[in-house]
Amino acid sequence: MRxxxxxxxxxxxxxEAIDVPSVDELFRDVPEAARLSGPIKGLSNHMxxxxxDRALSAMAGKNLxxxxxxxxxxxxxxxxxxxxxxxxLVQRGEFLTAYTPYQPEVSQGTLxxxxxxxxxxxxxxxxxxxxxxxxxxxxxxxxxxxxxxxxTRRKKAVLSGGLHPHYRDTTTTDARFIGFETVVMPPAxxxxxxxxxxxxxxxxxxxxxxxxVFGHVRDYTELGKACQAKGALLIVVxxxxxxxxxLTPPGEMGADIVAAEGQSLGNALNFGGPYVGLFAVKExxxxxxxxxxxxxxxxxxxxxxxxxxxxxxxxxIRREKATSNICTNSGLCALAFSIHLSLLGExxxxxxxxxxxxxxxxxxxxLAAVTGVEIVNGSFFNEFTVKLPKPAAEVVEALAxxxxxxxxxxxxxxxxxxxxxxxxxxxxxxxxxxxxxxxxALAEVL
Amino acid sequence: xxxxxxxxxxxxxxxxxxxxxxxPQTVTGNRGLQIxxxxxxxQDSAGRCGVDLPEVPAVGSRLGAVKPRGRIGLPGxxxxxVVRHYTRLSQKNYAIDSGLYPxxxxxxxxxxxxxxxxxxxxxxxxxxxxQPESTVQGALELxxxxxxxxxTLTGMAAVTLAPAAGAHGEMCGIMAIRSAHDAKGDKGRTxxxxxxxxxxxxxxxxxxxxxxxxxxxxxxxxxxxxxxxKAKLGPDVAGLMLTNPNTCGLFERDxxxxxxxxxxxxxxxxxxxxxxxxxxxxxxxxDLGIDVMHINLHKTFSTPHGGGGPGSGPVVFxxxxxPFVPVPYVVQDKDGAFRLVEQAGDxxxxxxxxxxxxxxxxxxxxxxxxxxxxxxxxRQVANDAVLNANYLLARLQDVMTPSFDGPCMHECLFDDxxxxxTGVTTLDIAKALIDEGFHPMTMYFPLxxxxxxxxxxxxxxxxxxxxQFVTALRALxxxxxxxxxxxxxxxxxxxxxxxxxxxxxxxxxxxxxxxxVEPETVAAE
Numbered sequence: 003m004r005x006x007x008x009x010x011x012x013x014x015x016x017x018e019a020i021d022v023p024s025v026d027e028l029f030r031d032v033p034e035a036a037r038l039s040g041p042i043k044g045l046s047n048h049m050x051x052x053x054x055d056r057a058l059s060a061m062a063g064k065n066l067x068x069x070x071x072x073x074x075x076x077x078x079x080x081x082x083x084x085x086x087x088x089x090x091l092v093q094r095g096e097f098l099t100a101y102t103p104y105q106p107e108v109s110q111g112t113l114x115x116x117x118x119x120x121x122x123x124x125x126x127x128x129x130x131x132x133x134x135x136x137x138x139x140x141x142x143x144x145x146x147x148x149x150x151x152x153x154t155r156r157k158k159a160v161l162s163g164g165l166h167p168h169y170r171d172t173t174t175t176d177a178r179f180i181g182f183e184t185v186v187m188p189p190a191x192x193x194x195x196x197x198x199x200x201x202x203x204x205x206x207x208x209x210x211x212x213x214x215v216f217g218h219v220r221d222y223t224e225l226g227k228a229c230q231a232k233g234a235l236l237i238v239v240x241x242x243x244x245x246x247x248x249l250t251p252p253g254e255m256g257a258d259i260v261a262a263e264g265q266s267l268g269n270a271l272n273f274g275g276p277y278v279g280l281f282a283v284k285e286x287x288x289x290x291x292x293x294x295x296x297x298x299x300x301x302x303x304x305x306x307x308x309x310x311x312x313x314x315x316x317x318x319i320r321r322e323k324a325t326s327n328i329c330t331n332s333g334l335c336a337l338a339f340s341i342h343l344s345l346l347g348e349x350x351x352x353x354x355x356x357x358x359x360x361x362x363x364x365x366x367x368x369l370a371a372v373t374g375v376e377i378v379n380g381s382f383f384n385e386f387t388v389k390l391p392k393p394a395a396e397v398v399e400a401l402a403x404x405x406x407x408x409x410x411x412x413x414x415x416x417x418x419x420x421x422x423x424x425x426x427x428x429x430x431x432x433x434x435x436x437x438x439x440x441x442x443a444l445a446e447v448l
Numbered sequence: 449x450x451x452x453x454x455x456x457x458x459x460x461x462x463x464x465x466x467x468x469x470x471x472p473q474t475v476t477g478n479r480g481l482q483i484x485x486x487x488x489x490x491q492d493s494a495g496r497c498g499v500d501l502p503e504v505p506a507v508g509s510r511l512g513a514v515k516p517r518g519r520i521g522l523p524g525x526x527x528x529x530v531v532r533h534y535t536r537l538s539q540k541n542y543a544i545d546s547g548l549y550p551x552x553x554x555x556x557x558x559x560x561x562x563x564x565x566x567x568x569x570x571x572x573x574x575x576x577x578x579q580p581e582s583t584v585q586g587a588l589e590l591x592x593x594x595x596x597x598x599x600t601l602t603g604m605a606a607v608t609l610a611p612a613a614g615a616h617g618e619m620c621g622i623m624a625i626r627s628a629h630d631a632k633g634d635k636g637r638t639x640x641x642x643x644x645x646x647x648x649x650x651x652x653x654x655x656x657x658x659x660x661x662x663x664x665x666x667x668x669x670x671x672x673x674x675x676x677x678k679a680k681l682g683p684d685v686a687g688l689m690l691t692n693p694n695t696c697g698l699f700e701r702d703x704x705x706x707x708x709x710x711x712x713x714x715x716x717x718x719x720x721x722x723x724x725x726x727x728x729x730x731x732x733x734x735d736l737g738i739d740v741m742h743i744n745l746h747k748t749f750s751t752p753h754g755g756g757g758p759g760s761g762p763v764v765f766x767x768x769x770x771p772f773v774p775v776p777y778v779v780q781d782k783d784g785a786f787r788l789v790e791q792a793g794d795x796x797x798x799x800x801x802x803x804x805x806x807x808x809x810x811x812x813x814x815x816x817x818x819x820x821x822x823x824x825x826x827r828q829v830a831n832d833a834v835l836n837a838n839y840l841l842a843r844l845q846d847v848m849t850p851s852f853d854g855p856c857m858h859e860c861l862f863d864d865x866x867x868x869x870t871g872v873t874t875l876d877i878a879k880a881l882i883d884e885g886f887h888p889m890t891m892y893f894p895l896x897x898x899x900x901x902x903x904x905x906x907x908x909x910x911x912x913x914x915x916q917f918v919t920a921l922r923a924l925x926x927x928x929x930x931x932x933x934x935x936x937x938x939x940x941x942x943x944x945x946x947x948x949x950x951x952x953x954x955x956x957x958x959x960x961x962x963x964x965v966e967p968e969t970v971a972a973e
Contacts, residue, residue: 006908007908007911012910032731038732041729041827045823046822048825057819058566065583094535102755105542112541114487114540117960137757140803141801169803172802175623178799249516274805275809278758298953299958301948305945320652324652327653328616333755334758343522349495349497357501360505362510414578415578
């Protein structure tokens with residue numbers, strides 16, 4: 003076995019040093035009844051690199067990579083071009099194979115990256131401080147609600163119907179087991195929901211998404227003010243981080259907490275994970291924030307350096323009193339995010355956002371020209387919803403047979419209902435001919 | 449400069465000494481290959497961009513009432529500058545690729561690059577989670593196959609791959625336990641028992657799920673106190689969360705008796721499977737009476753830790769809890785096609801724990817690792833992990849104080865009794881070890897012993913690297929006993945940064961760069 007360096011001679015001499023006759027003797031604390039005498043049945047024995055490569059490549063070959071066909075899928079996961087440099091740098095062994103930076107003297111690389119990441123996320127969201135990442139956007143959303151409950155000492159959260167259903171479900175699962183109440187507004191594809199009517203003295207927070215799951219972009223400034231007046235926090239969820247290059251940032255709309263998905267920068271689709279949750283707050287909430295934080299300090303020689311900090315909130319210090327049970331973050335995905343954003347810079351990121359918006363405008367115009375297709379949105383960033391004369395799930399299957407990944411049926415996200423709605427995204431990766439092919443195919447299958 | 453000298457020192461210094469006076473002060477502040485790298489925000493040049501992007505098509509805006517934002521404040525750099533920045537930063541990190549990383553309970557083993565290559569195949573990496581099922585049959589097959597391996601290795605009945613990390617898996621397990629009690633209409637169970645030696649996430653998880661947490665003390669030999677446990681069991685106990693092998697690096701000998709007692713009280717038995725790598729292929733958790741257990745794919749099946757994540761924490765369920773798996777999960781139809789069940793519906797399966805279907809990239813790496821080892825190789829993994837830990841225990845026990853009698857499992861635990869009266873602490877030993885070129889062991893954990901040093905070598909270390917580590921650690925132990933306190937208090941001396949002021953960082957947190965606070969560097973004296 004190529005990964006195991008011990009030779010039989012090593013093993014013998016080590017057993018001698020330990021003074022036991024065999025390795026089985028080292029397992030003597032295992033109850034007799036549970037000891038296995040040989041390898042577990044039903045699984046293959048070890049395989050060489052070539053064999054594993056062949057087997058897994060065969061499995062991969064049964065999937066249709068989104069980049070191999072015109073693809074217009076979004077709904078919380080977006081296909082963007084990732085510069086080659088990103089994956090190259092991420093694969094440097096010193097980043098890839100390091101652990102949580104518990105020894106700051108030999109982890110300044112990871113720590114400085116996290117400090118820079120926290121700064122980048124703060125700037126993008128228009129918030130004061132960000133943490134060093136969460137598992138993904140949905141868990142970040144659930145943690146944001148739990149945090150709002152702690153801060154306000156209230157136990158009810160109002161969730162917009164425009165919140166991504168997976169984010170909604172992640173939050174309501176926690177609500178059920180952790181013990182808080184959620185008011186879930188019905189989906190309003192054409193817009194128009196009165197969130198404020200649900201806010202009362204028990205409400206800890208209102209959760210909105212921008213752009214929402216149907217693609218609408220909104221200004222939540224007034225909602226933020228109204229929430230504040232009623233003592234509730236405004237949580238803004240963002241599933242498409244690139245939108246932050248063009249839209250008024252949540253911080254400027256009065257958000258108290260921003261929970262976002264950072265996959266769009268530096269991270270591939272990966273069939274849904276791993277992704278990177280972004281979490282940013284206003285200054286006053288810093289000590290209530292879950293997750294890992296990197297802070298600036300000085301070393302024994304007075305030089306600037308970085309450490310993990312405010313860990314008194316965390317599970318390894320506070321145990322049952324901890325702010326959350328989170329242990330890991332998404333360090334490597336945060337690194338990819340950070341590198342991609344560094345490559346883009348101010349000018350590149352802004353332009354990337356503008357291109358995304360322009361592509362979506364072009365696509366909307368092309369699809370609107372197809373007979374029977376109606377664009378639902380009055381406003382959008384790089385994603386919008388179309389109303390079809392047939393069930394969207396059927397249309398998507400028919401398009402897939404023609405080699406086009408034509409969006410996400412709303413019914414798939416919502417578990418039924420909204421059958422005629424299709425959520426469609428465009429990014430900088432979509433060419434005009436992709437869009438034309440989509441419009442043509444759509445006309446044929448309708 | 450003459451080419452003749454390239455590759456050779458121009459001054460013969462007579463050897464490097466461990467004192468700052470021997471290190472020349474340079475104009476740049478760099479020390480040879482140790483480059484002082486500013487923050488990326490301090491390298492800004494407006495207008496630079498490291499990505500070529502086309503012009504924006506002139507098609508007008510559909511942003512409705514939302515105003516386009518103003519300047520963000522991001523720095524501008526060209527591609528070579530970005531490459532250099534991150535390369536230089538990477539060089540300030542210790543990593544398993546560079547050397548032994550004996551962090552107890554963290555399992556820093558070799559990360560095979562085949563796994564990376566497989567995870568990057570476009571068929572896995574470039575697949576959208578909401579593509580039609582007909583276009584992702586291979587991805588679903590991979591998930592089913594990984595689930596089969598995990599169920600077979602653990603002897604369990606059901607698997608969820610959804611949890612994003614080990615602690616997230618704990619949450620999932622406790623939610624399943626709550627669901628099972630709820631399904632029986634048993635609402636009076638409000639307590640979860642957690643041994644003192646548990647990972648810190650265990651009590652945090654139970655508390656987050658609304659349970660009262662009650663600690664079970666450890667015995668003199670580092671295991672759960674069975675009598676204390678039995679005394680605490682009652683009709684108000686929902687479950688026990690036990691780590692096995694435990695965080696003292698020991699196998700819980702009484703585990704079957706513990707399981708029986710827990711079940712007799714009507715409670716469920718959660719096992720923290722973070723240390724499964726010690727017994728994989730040798731013991732099936734189901735045979736121990738465990739109802740539910742999470743597995744850290746990044747530990748047992750070696751996916752890179754990436755500076756702290758991402759992780760992946762699938763959970764396996766015995767028959768007793770199998771109906772309570774969360775969505776989504778994969779099923780196979782009679783015609784062989786794979787399907788995703790994405791909605792909880794009205795059954796006992798509980799809701800969703802994250803967006804989409806789990807950490808697919810981690811699943812590919814874990815399965816590649818499993819297939820590379822196979823059933824026979826995984827058994828050897830446990831054997832070698834345990835052998836390596838016991839070898840360290842044997843070679844160090846005369847100069848350091850083992851906390852408990854052997855044998856240990858995949859990690860060995862020492863406490864600070866050997867440092868008594870020397871003025872040297874566990875932390876000092878760790879910092880001195882850094883100057884020797886090793887990442888330190890886990891310190892001050894588990895909390896059940898004073899000044900803990902928990903060492904986990906893993907199965908991918910050679911005997912030679914263990915011997916080198918032993919030599920270094922023995923020398924340090926003896927140096928401490930000889931009274932050379934000053935040496936330890938100044939350590940580390942040879943790192944990019946000396947000891948960092950963590951108190952200052954927490955007292956007045958600076959958590960982001962902004963022009964107002966930059967740069968806070970105080971010039972060296």
